[in-house]
Amino acid sequence: MAIRFDRPVSNAARFSRRFAAFALVLCLAALVGHRFGGLATPYLVLILLVSAGFAALAAFLAFAGFRSLWLTGAEGGHDALKGLVFAALPLAIGALAAERYFAMPAIYDVSTDVVSAPEWLKPPNADQIWLKREAVTADDREKQLETYPELTGRRYDGAIDRVLDAVKKVAKLNGIRITRAEGDSVPSRDLEDKPARAGAEDGAVADAPEAVPVPIPRPYEDDVAQLIRRANGVTLQGETRTLVLGLRFDVVIRLREEAETTFVDVRVASRYGPADLGFSADIADDYLKALDSELLGIAGS
Helix, strand or coil: CCCCCCCCECHHHHHHHHHHHHHHHHHHHHHHHHHHCCCCHHHHHHHHHHHHHHHHHHHHHHHHHHHHHHHHCCECHHHHHHHHHHHHHHHHHHHHHHHHHHHCCCCCEEECCCCCCCCCCCCCCCCCCCCCCCCCCHHHHHHHHHHCCCCCCEEECCCHHHHHHHHHHHHHHCCCEEEEEEECCCCCCCHHHCCCCCCCCCCCCCCCCCCCCCCCCCCCCCHHHHHHHHHCEEEEEEEEECCCCCCEEEEEEEEEEECCEEEEEEEEEECCCCCCCCHHHHHHHHHHHHHHHHCCCCEEC
16 A cells, blocks of 8 residues: 655745745846936835845745745745745845945946046936935045045046047947036137227327236135136036936037147946945046046046
8 A cells, every 4th residue: 555745845935936026027127217208216126126025035935945945845945946036136235336326426426536526517406205315525525535546537638629529429329318508619819819908009008007906816616716716717517327227328528728738537326325326436536537538548647
């Protein structure tokens, strides 16, 4: 007479597959909705956190199912394996985000000029919902210097109009959409090329003013200083998105003429959240390297 053995069933493995499938569907729906739909980034972060939580629970239950299979021969090995496969994507995204969050400084704005960062032509304004953040401070710039010391501006031995053409071309190739521009790329004429005042005779000497104005220091950020800085330069503002997650970033590119050279500074800020996970620096660095390649041969120190 044959003896039939009834194998126990692992409920942990069964629930592992269900939780993991839910986490995967939730994760994919959030990514698609954010990348191609109107899902705001704060909601994306919240949904991904929930998805990663369910995926972690599914992985724990999957290992419990494998343990039951090893010790008692319980059914559920296939369910446990499916649970681990389904949970892989949410866990990978969560692990990558956690690694960057703890390894990178908690800043969301980087600039190649930490003393006088390029100013926004129109300050970005987005509803942070639950991702609250503070204004950029000097401490944030210090953190940037410590973490990204190689992130500096570029000086090119070329006219500003030529550099400007390259700046726009590289911005387009790097997925940066220019939305605003301010400044003049046409160099002003030399003083000796300016016509003489009407009525002035050759060799005439103008009367000296009774009171000679004495130059005094001005605050660097007042209106006059801003006009001086923009007089012989161009500022471009644009936006870009990361390829996979579709995270939004705002970009400012500033060009200034300095003694027959053109100096380029870049500022990148994430639109949402108190920390950019290092993406702002990556965007700025990739852009500057591409600009160096485009203007190869005229880059100076």
